Amino acid sequence: MVQGRSSLELAPLVRGLSQGGEVLFIHTEASDRDIARMLTRMMGPKVIVVPSLAKVPRDLLAEVYVFTNGVRGDGPFGYQVDVFDAVPGEARYTPLRRVVLVTWREGVQPRILSSVQEIQEALRKGEVVVNRTETVVNMPILAWPGGQR
Numbered sequence: 001m002v003q004g005r006s007s008l009e010l011a012p013l014v015r016g017l018s019q020g021g022e023v024l025f026i027h028t029e030a031s032d033r034d035i036a037r038m039l040t041r042m043m044g045p046k047v048i049v050v051p052s053l054a055k056v057p058r059d060l061l062a063e064v065y066v067f068t069n070g071v072r073g074d075g076p077f078g079y080q081v082d083v084f085d086a087v088p089g090e091a092r093y094t095p096l097r098r099v100v101l102v103t104w105r106e107g108v109q110p111r112i113l114s115s116v117q118e119i120q121e122a123l124r125k126g127e128v129v130v131n132r133t134e135t136v137v138n139m140p141i142l143a144w145p146g147g148q149r
Contacts, residue, residue, distance in 0.1 A: 012043050013142065015074060016064075017114040018084040021145030025084075029053060029138040035099070039137070042076050053136040056096055062086045064097040064139060065119055065130070070110030085116045087144035095140040101131040 011026040027043060030036040031053035039047040067079040075081050083102075086092035102119060104110040108127045113119050122128045142149050 011045060014043065014081075016082040016084055016141075018087050018141075018144060019116075020114045022143075023084055023087060023141050023145070024143040025139050025141045027137060027139055030135065031137070032135040035135050035137065038076055047137075050138075053096065053138065054134050056136060058098070060094060061096050061098045061136060062092055062094045063100050063116075063132075064137065065100045065102050065113075065116065068101050068103045070102075070104045071112055073112075080112050083113060083116060083119060084139075084141065087141055087147070088149070089147060093141075095138050097137050097139050099133045099135040099137060101133060103129045103131070105129060 011028070013024040014026065016023045016025055027039045027047050029048045029050040030039060031049075031051055033049050036047040036049045063085045065083040065085075066077065067075050067082075068077050069079055071080045072078060073080040084097070086094075102113075105127060113122060119128065119130070123130055
């Protein structure tokens with residue numbers, strides 16, 4: 001313990017999804033001040049602002065899909081949890097994630113999307129819009145379908 005705080009108080013686990021299964025991860029740093037504040041409010045411990053994360057070459061980043069509307073849940077905007085494109089052990093895995101915002105179109109019945117493939121299918125059908133931001137967040141995954149650290 002550090003100064004009487006447990007590791008869960010210092011970095012509480014956050015639930016997300018990948019390939020239809022649950023992942024547990026933490027937020028530690030973000031390239032954008034507003035995103036860092038939102039994640040700090042969401043989880044409690046301070047998410048540190050590291051602007052240089054936004055300069056990491058795109059081919060060294062994975063993606064995290066964050067929902068701006070739709071089904072209410074525990075995601076950062078109050079909607080469904082985040083969806084990750086890769087987990088530890090996969091060639092594409094890195095804890096550094098470019099934030100991709102997913103918005104359900106008006107008139108579409110939102111539902112939980114639990115994989116990148118489901119998001120891409122909803123995009124093909126015109127049900128959602130995706131916006132690849134320049135924001136990068138360090139989000140190490142600690143447990144995933146079939147594995148954990």
